[in-house]
Amino acid sequence: MGKVNESDLAWTTLDGAETGLRRKKLAAATDGDDLGCSLYELPAGDKSWPYHYHTGNEEALFVLDGEGTLRLDGEELGLESGDYVALPADERGAHRVVNDSAGPLRYLAVSTMAEPDVTVYPDSEKVGVFVGAPPGGEGERPHHGYYRQRDAVDYWAGEDGG
Numbered sequence: 001m002g003k004v005n006e007s008d009l010a011w012t013t014l015d016g017a018e019t020g021l022r023r024k025k026l027a028a029a030t031d032g033d034d035l036g037c038s039l040y041e042l043p044a045g046d047k048s049w050p051y052h053y054h055t056g057n058e059e060a061l062f063v064l065d066g067e068g069t070l071r072l073d074g075e076e077l078g079l080e081s082g083d084y085v086a087l088p089a090d091e092r093g094a095h096r097v098v099n100d101s102a103g104p105l106r107y108l109a110v111s112t113m114a115e116p117d118v119t120v121y122p123d124s125e126k127v128g129v130f131v132g133a134p135p136g137g138e139g140e141r142p143h144h145g146y147y148r149q150r151d152a153v154d155y156w157a158g159e160d161g162g
Contacts, residue, residue: 004029006039020046027113028138036111036136042068042099050124053094056117057134059087059109061097066105071096079105094122113137125149 009029011022020043027037042048051071061070063083070077070085073092079085087093089112099105117135119128128146133139 002030011041016050018047019049021048025136026108032113034113036109036113036134038109038136039064040097040107040109042066042097042105044099044102044104046099048097050121051094051096052119052121052128053087053091054089054111054117054119054135056089056114057112058089059093059095059111061085061087061095062108062110064106064108066099066103066107067101068097068099068105071098079107091120091122094120111136 004026006024006026009024009026011024014021014023022041022043024039025036026032026039027035040048061079061084063079063081065081067081068079070079072085072087072095074094077085079097085095087095097105097107111134113134113136115134115137116129116131119130119135121127126146126148128135129143130137130141131143132141
């Protein structure tokens with residue numbers, strides 16, 4: 001199917017420690033392969049995914065309605081309807097959307113859908129690894145997980161059985 005109307009899709013909800021959002025996976029509903037697109041809605045006072053960047057996938061945001069703040073590469077920028085933001089696939093694209101307004105914030109998030117991908121979470125010093133399907137993608141992942149960066153081991157560790 002190459003066309004879908006967002007009103008035909010159900011919202012999925014994510015509630016985390018600091019995160020609250022609603023999402024409709026538009027590209028997945030149209031069998032998109034190399035380009036992802038989701039409609040997000042952040043209620044007043046909520047935040048998107050934890051502050052992160054991707055090493056293998058570029059993203060972009062387009063604000064449809066509402067206002068908020070974007071933490072981008074360590075800076076705080078105001079967001080309003082009509083704003084477009086490119087998020088490169090490196091530390092310059094580190095981001096988190098915060099709805100610090102009184103009303104809902106609706107935006108599109110578009111991304112390439114390459115795999116494997118590694119997401120880096122600077123605040124919590126974690127990395128996420130996605131093999132088989134990219135973040136937000138559909139399909140099986142033979143390897144997927146989140147790891148603390150401080151747990152890194154030497155390349156040769158364990159080679160001698162010890």
